[in-house]
Every structure is written in C-alpha cells, then in structure tokens.
Amino acid sequence: GESVGLHLPTLSVQEGDNSIINCAYSNSASDYFIWYKQESGKGPQFIIDIRSNMDKRQGQRVTVLLNKTVKHLSLQIAATQPGDSAVYFCAEVKGNTPLVFGKGTRLSVIA
Amino acid sequence: DAGVIQSPRHEVTEMGQEVTLRCKPISGHNSLFWYRQTMMRGLELLIYFNNNVPIDDSGMPEDRFSAKMPNASFSTLKIQPSEPRDSAVYFCASGGRISTDTQYFGPGTRLTVL
Numbered sequence: 445g446e447s448v449g450l451h452l453p454t455l456s457v458q459e460g461d462n463s464i465i466n467c468a469y470s471n472s473a474s475d476y477f478i479w480y481k482q483e484s485g486k487g488p489q490f491i492i493d494i495r496s497n498m499d500k501r502q503g504q505r506v507t508v509l510l511n512k513t514v515k516h517l518s519l520q521i522a523a524t525q526p527g528d529s530a531v532y533f534c535a536e537v538k539g540n541t542p543l544v545f546g547k548g549t550r551l552s553v554i555a
Numbered sequence: 556d557a558g559v560i561q562s563p564r565h566e567v568t569e570m571g572q573e574v575t576l577r578c579k580p581i582s583g584h585n586s587l588f589w590y591r592q593t594m595m596r597g598l599e600l601l602i603y604f605n606n607n608v609p610i611d612d613s614g615m616p617e618d619r620f621s622a623k624m625p626n627a628s629f630s631t632l633k634i635q636p637s638e639p640r641d642s643a644v645y646f647c648a649s650g651g652r653i654s655t656d657t658q659y660f661g662p663g664t665r666l667t668v669l
Contacts (some may be wrong), residue, residue, distance in 0.1 A: 490659070
C-alpha cells in the first residue's frame with residue numbers, strides 16, 4: 445500500500461554499501477531534530493534524534509550528523525540492507541510546538 | 556504494547572457521506588496528533604491534543620473536518636461531507652508528556668472518496 449509521494453528524491457544503493465540521506469532545515473532556532481523511517485503501507489517510525497547542541501550521534505548502524513553552519517542534517521546507514529528500503533523524513537522541533545516534517549527521501553536498496 | 560491503533564484501516568465512501576476515523580493512543584501518552592498524507596502535499600499536521608484538549612487546529616483544512624478527544628484513550632477525526640479531494644492516508648500519532656516528545660504513529664487509515 446502506497447502512502448508516500450511518487451515524486452520524492454530517490455537514493456538507490458547497493459546492498460552492503462553505506463547510505464547517506466540529506467536534509468536541509470530552515471529554522472536555526474530548532475531545539476532538536478529527528479529522523480523517521482516510513483515503510484510502504486505503514487506509519488513513520490522513529491529512528492534517531494539529535495539535540496541542536498550536538499554535532500553527531502550514533503545508533504545501531506545509523507549515524508546522524510548536524511551541521512548548524514549550513515543548516516544541514518544527514519542520516520548515514522551502514523551496510524545498507526533490503527529492509528532499509530523506505531522513505532526517510534527529517535523533522536525539526538522547536539520549543540513547545542509539534543514536529544515539522546520534511547518532504548522525505550526514498551531509499552531503494554538494490555540486492 | 557499494541558502501539559497506536561487506528562480503525563478502519565481502509566475506508567471507501569461516496570462523496571457527500573460522513574466519514575469517522577478512530578484512534579486509540581498508546582496508554583500513558585498525553586499528546587495525540589492527526590496527520591494527513593498525500594502524494595502532492597506529503598505529511599501534514601491537521602490538529603493535536605494535549606491532555607485531551609485541542610491545542611492547535613490550524614492545519615484542519617476547512618469546517619468539514621472536526622476532531623474530538625473525549626478521553627485519554629480515544630480520538631476521532633470526522634469529515635462531513637466528504638469530498639474526493641479528501642482521499643488520503645490519515646495517521647494518528649501519540650507522544651509523551653511534552654507535545655514535542657517522540658511521536659509514535661499508527662498504521663494509518665486509507666480513505667478513498669469516490
């Protein structure tokens with residue numbers, strides 16, 4: 445079941461390679477940032493977050509990098525697997541307001 | 556934990572009919588969010604509640620849309636009358652004590668208005 449747009453930026457990677465998904469944000473006053481993963485037919489799922497006073501945070505097979513100078517956020521996935529195929533959203537958080545989601549990037553893993 | 560539960564999972568209706576989407580948040584979560592996802596607009600926040608009180612409904616497209624949260628374990632999103640342009644996937648998400656805490660999404664309701 446489709447639940448995301450067909451005109452998203454798409455990143456195709458070979459299984460086993462590393463993936464880097466990028467996100468530009470606009471609000472320099474954001475408190476923290478979150479990456480979500482949305483598989484086909486499902487709702488978005490939390491992956492990892494990073495506070496605005498950090499530059500890097502690592503999880504299991506994922507690393508998020510934050511460059512506040514150029515307002516850029518990236519999600520790195522090590523040893524990409526077929527199960528990583530999904531749409532990835534970055535979201536900004538500021539104060540007591542809800543998340544602001546980006547448009548998303550589709551990751552396709554080639555077996 | 557069953558996670559966020561939404562019903563129905565799929566709804567097909569005719570233009571002009573009333574549609575009611577239901578959501579049961581994760582127990583203990585105080586914030587609840589309704590989103591709409593379409594090809595053209597992506598993921599849009601429609602309305603969110605904190606402690607059962609609507610905080611911001613500025614994302615609700617028009618008066619045909621209404622949402623309620625009568626108690627901490629149940630919320631509805633109603634569209635009356637429905638129109639073909641309302642066709643989308645509607646997600647409910649719940650979060651912790653702070654409105655901006657990590658949100659946990661339900662599986663969504665795919666609505667098709669003919």
